[in-house]
Amino acid sequence: MLLLLASTLSASRPARAEDPLARDVNGLTFDQFIQKTLDDYGVPGAVVVVVSDKGTEFLKGYGVRRRGETALVDGDTRFQIASMSKFIAATAVGALVDRGVVSWDAPVTTFSPDTVLAEPYATQNVTLRDFFAHRTGLPAYTDDLLPQLEFSFDELLHRARFQPFDHSFRSRWAYSNYGIFLGQYSAARAAGMSPPQVLSSTMLEPLGMTRSGPVQAELFKDDNRATAHNIDGTVMPYENVDKFSGAGAIVSTGHDIARWMTMLLAQGTFEGKPVLSKDTVTEIFAASMVQGPGGPLNDPNDSAGLGCESYHFLRWRVIEKNGALNGMRTIVTLVPERDIGIAIFANKQMTVFPEAVRAEFLERVLAPSGRDLQKQIHEEQKGWFALLDVPKPPPDAKPLSRDLDAFAGPFVSPLYGSLTVVRNGESLAVKVGAHDYPGQLTHWSADSFLITFENPDVPPGLLTFAFKEGNPRATGFDGSRVPNVYTTSYGHFDRAQ
Structure with missing residues (x-):
C-alpha cells in the first residue's frame, strides 16, 4: 500500500x-x-x-x-x-552585480577580455543581459555536444569564438545553453x-x-x-x-x-x-x-x-x-x-x-x-x-554511391576538436574528442549521413561529406539541420592531416 x-x-x-x-x-x-x-x-x-x-x-x-x-x-x-x-x-x-563586480549592461570585455565571439561587433558589445536573455546571435539549441567532451571551462570559453552566428546580434531570441555558460563564466572570472x-x-x-x-x-x-x-x-x-x-x-x-x-x-x-x-x-x-x-x-x-x-x-x-x-x-x-x-x-x-x-x-x-x-x-x-524522435531519411533519398571506407578517417573542427569516422562492417560510427565520445552515422541520402548519440539531449544533425575529383576519400564535411525537427548543425570539419 x-x-x-x-x-x-x-x-x-x-x-x-x-x-x-x-x-x-x-x-x-x-x-x-x-x-x-x-x-x-x-x-x-x-x-x-x-x-x-x-x-x-x-x-x-x-x-x-x-x-x-x-x-x-x-x-x-x-x-x-x-x-x-x-x-x-x-x-x-x-549577487555579483550587487557587489559591483560585474554589470548586467556593461560590455563583458570590460571585465572578461577573453570572452570572444565569432562576430567582432558582438564581442565588443555583448553584455550579461544578452547572454542570460538568449539574444546574442548564438544558434538556438546547439552546442549541447560540448559539455560531453570533457573540455575545461577555459577551453569552452576559448572555443566560443569558433561558433558561427546564424542570426544577427540582438535581432531575436534563441535559446542557448552555451550562452548561459559563457555569461556565468565571464562573471565568475x-x-x-x-x-x-x-x-x-x-x-x-x-x-x-x-x-x-x-x-x-x-x-x-x-x-x-x-x-x-x-x-x-x-x-x-x-x-x-x-x-x-x-x-x-x-x-x-x-x-x-x-x-x-x-x-x-x-x-x-x-x-x-x-x-x-x-x-x-x-x-x-x-x-x-x-x-x-x-x-x-x-x-x-x-x-x-x-x-x-x-x-x-x-x-x-x-x-x-x-x-x-x-x-x-x-x-x-x-x-x-x-x-x-x-x-x-x-x-x-x-x-x-x-x-x-x-x-x-x-x-x-x-x-x-x-x-x-x-x-x-x-x-x-x-x-x-x-522531440526524441530520430528523423527518417526522405522518401526520395539517393543511394550511397561510394564505399564506406571513403568516409572513414580523422576529421577536425575548431569548435568541437577531433572527430574520427570508423567503419564497423556495413555501418559507420564516430568518436568525438580526446575521450572518444561515441556516436552513430546512418545513411541519409547520397553523401549525407545522420549523426546521432545515445544521449537524447545531444541532438542529431546531418553531415554532408565533400570529395575532390581524383581523391577517393572525403576531404571534409558540413553540418546542417533537418527542417522542421529537433536537430542541429555541427558546422564544418576538415580531414585531419
Missing part, C-alpha cells in the same frame, strides 16, 4: 477554509489533483512545493524515487533540476571564482540550501535521490552537464528550492537578511527580449528575463523557468503580484506533468482561465515526446 500513498512531508500552515489549494474543484483538492495527475502521466515520483513571501505554504512528496522500489519521494529528495538552474544562475550572478563556486558562495550557501549543490556529485551524497526514468518507465542514466554549470547542472530539493523562491518573492530578503537587492530582483524579472507566444494561455508577448521568462495569465504577470534532462522534468512559477509561487520536480523523461500541475495551481490561486488547460497540456505531450 505504501506505493499507492503519497508521503506527506510538511504542511507548514494548516489548511484554511479559504485556502484555494484545499478547495474542492471538480471533486478534487489540489493534493488529490496532483496524485491523480501523477498517475495519469505515469510519473514514478515528484515533489510539489508552494511558497509565499513569508515561507513554505505546502510541501509534499508523491510516489517513489525509483519505480519498483518502496523508498518514497520527500521534501529532502535530491533531483537534478535541469534548466531551472539558469534561473538560479542568474540570481547568483545578480571577474570574481576570481569557478562557475560552481559562484553558484554555491553567492546563492546556495547564503540561503542555507544544505542539500543542494552546483554539480551532479551532489546527487550521490546519500541514497535519497530521484532516479531518472525513460518514457516507458525504465531507468535511464543520469545526464552530466557539469561543464555547462548554471545552464543545467544544479541539484536541489523541495525544501531547499522553497528557500530560494521565498527570497525572490520577498524581493531579495530571506529570514530578515538581504541576499539580493530589490533592484536586482526587478532586473532579473524584467522583460529583456520578446520570445513569442508562451505560457498556458499563449501570451503573444512571452518574454525572456534573465535566466527566466515572463508571460501574462489573465491580468497577472507570471515569472517562470522549466527544465528537462534525461529522465527529469522541472518547473518553477512565481506570481510576484500575489507573493506566491510553485515548483514541481518529476523523475520521468519529457513528461508534461509539471506544466499540468502548474496550470491547475494558477487557475486555483488566480482565476479560472475559461479554457480546458488540462486537455490542452495533455495534447501537448505528443509534441514533447516527438
